[in-house]
Amino acid sequence: MSRPSDDIGTRSDTSRAVAFSDAVFAIVITLLVLDLRVPEVPPGHLLSGLLGQWPSYAAYLASYTYVAVVWLNHKGAFNRVKESDRGLHWVNLFVLFTTALLPFPTAVVSHALQEHDQQDQRVAVAFYALIGALLCASWLAFFHYLARRADLLAEEASERHFPAERIRALVGVILYAAAGLIGYLVAPLAGMVIFVVLPVFYALTSAGLHQVPLVHRIAHRPPTSGR
Incomplete structure (x- = not known):
């Protein structure tokens, strides 16, 4: 529902919000790679050391893909926004806050999987899932705000x-x-597999759920007349 702003001074274009957000995403992706290190192994064991770090690679892949999809979603959302207000800035900062947390659970999962302690691995995966769910919740708040503020959206x-x-x-x-x-x-x-697969879903639907061919066909299917 469209709602006029009571204070026009709270409105601005989206350029600063987008530039700041892109900077945060770039920093987060850079921090993710810092968990990849040269293995400390004796001479002649480099290959086994590199292969033994596979949890670091899996965790990096899951989180890098997640941040990449967040960036795609963010770009797609702001392409549809003509101006920002104070509320939009706050929900956008919530998205950035949760995205910036990702390097921490990524490092926790990587370390736990390499230490081979089953209980620690379970806790680490649950912790990563908690941050992932929190990030999705921040997007839920972001989308909900824009769903109620049509006055901020571009005409098209x-x-x-x-x-x-x-x-x-x-x-x-x-x-x-x-x-x-x-x-x-x-x-x-099993949880790690879901972490890797979920960003694929969000990548395929980054232009919007209603833009997915199957969903688009269902939504626009003409009603059948009952007999």
Whole structure:
């Protein structure tokens, strides 16, 4: 629903918000790679040392892909926004806050998987899932805010876009929570598989859930007349 601003001084274009957000994403991705280190092994064992660090590579892949998808979603969202207000800045900062947390659980998972302690691995995977669910929850707040503030959107933006995006964010909250439970109660590696697969879903739907061919066909299928 469109709602006029009571204070025009709180409005601004989106350039500063986008530039600041891009800088945060770049820093987060840079921090992720710092967990990849040269293995400390005796001469002649470099290959086995590199292969033994596979959890670091898996954790890096999951988190790098996640941040990349966050950037794509962020770009797609702000392409549909003509101006920002104080509320949008705060929900955007919430998204950045949760994204900036990702290097920490990534390092925790990498370390736990290399130490081969089953209980620590379960806790590490559950912790990563908690941060992933929190990040999806921040997007849910972001999309919900824009779904209610049509006055901030560009004229060409579809009114259905942000209400539909709330579904994507809610799916993420549910699936990351499920991954954490599976990783903690069943097998840590099963949770890790979900962590790698989930960003693929968000990458495929980064233009919007209603833009996915199958969803688009279902949404625009003409009603069948009953007999």
